Amino acid sequence: MSKEKFLGEFEQFVLLAILKLGESAYGSTIRQLLAEIIGRDVTIGALYTTLDRLEAKGLLESKIGEATAERGGRAKKYFKVTAQGQSALKRSKQALSSLWQGLTLKVLD
Amino acid sequence: MSKEKFLGEFEQFVLLAILKLGESAYGSTIRQLLAEIIGRDVTIGALYTTLDRLEAKGLLESKIGEATAERGGRAKKYFKVTAQGQSALKRSKQALSSLWQGLTLKVLD
DNA sequence: AAAACAATATCTACAATGTAGAGGAAATTA
DNA sequence: TAATTTCCTCTACATTGTAGATATTGTTTT
Numbered sequence A, B: 001m002s003k004e005k006f007l008g009e010f011e012q013f014v015l016l017a018i019l020k021l022g023e024s025a026y027g028s029t030i031r032q033l034l035a036e037i038i039g040r041d042v043t044i045g046a047l048y049t050t051l052d053r054l055e056a057k058g059l060l061e062s063k064i065g066e067a068t069a070e071r072g073g074r075a076k077k078y079f080k081v082t083a084q085g086q087s088a089l090k091r092s093k094q095a096l097s098s099l100w101q102g103l104t105l106k107v108l109d
Numbered sequence C: 001a002a003a004a005c006a007a008t009a010t011c012t013a014c015a016a017t018g019t020a021g022a023g024g025a026a027a028t029t030a
Numbered sequence D: 001t002a003a004t005t006t007c008c009t010c011t012a013c014a015t016t017g018t019a020g021a022t023a024t025t026g027t028t029t030t
Helices: A009-024 A027-038 A044-056 A083-105 B009-024 B027-038 B044-056 B083-105
Strands: A060-064 A077-081 B060-064 B077-081
Touching: A009 A027, A009 A044, A009 A077, A009 A083, A009 B083, A027 A044, A027 B083, A044 A060, A077 A083, A083 B009, A083 B027, A083 B083, B009 B027, B009 B044, B009 B077, B009 B083, B027 B044, B044 B060, B077 B083
Parallel strands: none
Antiparallel strands: A060 A077, B060 B077
């Protein structure tokens, strides 16, 4: 089926963050980790838009958590990288590899 | 002055390719090297559009070569990464670093 | 139970980047 | 000067990036 599309860079970051977060990946935790990884802030709107798109493409799946919050608030939506998401990421990594090596060797430091 | 914008991934690849090509960076050589690096074809239109945009942003500069061709044809347009281009790339590399390391550690192989 | 509050997600819009392909320019050669 | 070759320009549209305002859904307060 797949068109073997390539992931955008931000998409890759998002996927990675979710992978790292494991069970606790939802909006604000993702956003937080992302900020650390990327080194700058990410607005909530930017994040959710990307999350939705990745889910639409089948690279992520989500489930609404139970509303067991302690201090009120809407239920969290937990995300998880699908198998398809993993392979997409794996492919990206391939291409990234040459970029990374190139940049590393090519002075720039 | 700078808005400190981030480079797109394809833009990074293009910049790197030009850096690697040195004196001989023009349309078709860039396209060729890019194909190797990225692992898939890049249409000529896609390439020039990006080249132009990078130049407009001051990350690249170009000069038309002398028409000393051997078998006819229009003069080549040679590209070169500016100092500004180098630093932009350097900044991108920073962010890429965490992505690359994350992907490397996070199994996926 | 209504009002205020808190935590989270959805929607809408627009900007930037990615991607293609048809077509135009300039030089060489027949 | 017409044909051929090599290369670049233009136009258009798709995808991804980014933001902010707003809606939902619980809890706590009054």
